[in-house]
Amino acid sequence: MEIQSIDLKDYEYNLPEERIAKFPLEKRDSSQLLEYKKGAIHHRHFFNLPELLAADSLLVYNNTKVIPARLIFQRQTGARIEIFLLHPIAPSRVMTEVMTSKKPVIWETLIGNLKKWKEAESLQGIITIGEQKIVLSARLVNQELKQVEFSWNNSEIAFVDLVESCGETPLPPYLNRKAQEEDKSRYQTVYSEKEGAVAAPTAGLHFTEEVFASLRKKGIKEAALTLHVSAGTFQPIKVKSVQEHPMHSEQMEIKKETLEKLLSHSGKVIAVGTTSVRTLESLYWFGVQLIENRGNRFEIEKLTPYTKRYLLPSRTEALHAIKKDMENRGLDTLFGTTSIFIFPGYQFQMVDGVITNFHQPGSTLILLIAALVGRDWKKIYQEALDSNYRFLSYGDSSLLWV
Numbered sequence: 001m002e003i004q005s006i007d008l009k010d011y012e013y014n015l016p017e018e019r020i021a022k023f024p025l026e027k028r029d030s031s032q033l034l035e036y037k038k039g040a041i042h043h044r045h046f047f048n049l050p051e052l053l054a055a056d057s058l059l060v061y062n063n064t065k066v067i068p069a070r071l072i073f074q075r076q077t078g079a080r081i082e083i084f085l086l087h088p089i090a091p092s093r094v095m096t097e098v099m100t101s102k103k104p105v106i107w108e109t110l111i112g113n114l115k116k117w118k119e120a121e122s123l124q125g126i127i128t129i130g131e132q133k134i135v136l137s138a139r140l141v142n143q144e145l146k147q148v149e150f151s152w153n154n155s156e157i158a159f160v161d162l163v164e165s166c167g168e169t170p171l172p173p174y175l176n177r178k179a180q181e182e183d184k185s186r187y188q189t190v191y192s193e194k195e196g197a198v199a200a201p202t203a204g205l206h207f208t209e210e211v212f213a214s215l216r217k218k219g220i221k222e223a224a225l226t227l228h229v230s231a232g233t234f235q236p237i238k239v240k241s242v243q244e245h246p247m248h249s250e251q252m253e254i255k256k257e258t259l260e261k262l263l264s265h266s267g268k269v270i271a272v273g274t275t276s277v278r279t280l281e282s283l284y285w286f287g288v289q290l291i292e293n294r295g296n297r298f299e300i301e302k303l304t305p306y307t308k309r310y311l312l313p314s315r316t317e318a319l320h321a322i323k324k325d326m327e328n329r330g331l332d333t334l335f336g337t338t339s340i341f342i343f344p345g346y347q348f349q350m351v352d353g354v355i356t357n358f359h360q361p362g363s364t365l366i367l368l369i370a371a372l373v374g375r376d377w378k379k380i381y382q383e384a385l386d387s388n389y390r391f392l393s394y395g396d397s398s399l400l401w402v
Contacts, residue, residue, distance in 0.1 A: 343368070
């Protein structure tokens with residue numbers, strides 16, 4: 001693949017404030033669904049999804065679970081300190097291990113009112129879990145890097161339990177409102193399982209148990225993977241050369257069971273959301289890395305796919321290489337990180353279709369959509385605007401075919 005010259009102005013569009021969905025619909029699957037296929041656009045509702053997929057399809061979704069990542073503490077002076085969890089540092093950088101830790105943990109964070117918090121100063125809060133009152137302490141261990149150590153006085157309680165009890169739902173900044181009680185459940189997919197995301201994989205918010213029942217009745221298969229969505233997903237592109245945008249790194253988990261489903265599947269693969277796209281495509285490039293004998297560290301850099309090659313392996317060859325590597329290492333789960341940057345010129349290796357919401361103008365996600373459908377992304381978005389679709393995280397949905 002070659003890197004094309006990209007002018008960000010070509011990926012802007014006018015999004016009126018009133019078209020941003022500030023609140024979710026009462027029923028998840030009643031959202032509108034725009035289907036794009038070979039240049040044609042059709043309007044549906046999300047509950048029609050099973051009718052639009054062939055019976056031999058495989059639906060791949062991201063089962064990450066949003067954590068209430070916004071923690072509020074007060075200094076003795078009364079100053080309010082807001083700590084937003086970004087990335088775990090210790091005792092491990094693996095999200096699952098840190099969330100289940102019953103010993104002190106250290107996180108890289110964003111901190112509101114940082115100037116009023118002295119380095120090494122301990123802040124404390126009382127949290128009630130069941131009938132127990134737990135003292136949660138936060139200590140700023142590195143002001144420059146905004147690293148915070150959290151400790152608590154009960155070794156039977158895991159960090160995730162504390163966060164779930166006292167944290168606030170981290171709504172996207174463009175919603176421009178405080179989180180409400182209903183956001184705890186609505187800003188979460190019905191299949192969320194692995195705690196660690198600070199933003200929801202929003203394409204999955206439309207699914208209901210009824211939709212899944214219809215999909216299964218038709219014979220459509222499912223596979224789960226995990227990408228813990230980071231706050232970097234909202235980071236605007238500020239550089240003139242788009243390729244120089246500092247793509248955020250996100251943690252992934254892929255079970256051998258999912259790998260085997262992908263290997264044995266011969267029909268269409270439909271990714272639920274851009275996070276699933278990024279994970280699946282990253283998986284392919286890990287297979288390429290293994291075939292090229294460049295080590296078995298599952299870490300995909302932002303421009304990895306754009307390294308010039310004369311011949312690329314097939315999807316099956318790449319996945320077989322990964323399966324063999326996992327078997328050699330006795331692994332049931334593959335852990336990795338990705339900063340993959342998908343923009344126009346990218347050739348998709350793993351997905352045939354994508355279910356996704358409507359994204360912010362000039363964002364990395366718009367570039368991914370443009371890589372998928374070409375210049376027709378403008379046609380799709382204008383049609384959605386003209387047809388009163390709701391935009392962004394709590395907005396309506398689309399089914400886009402490669």
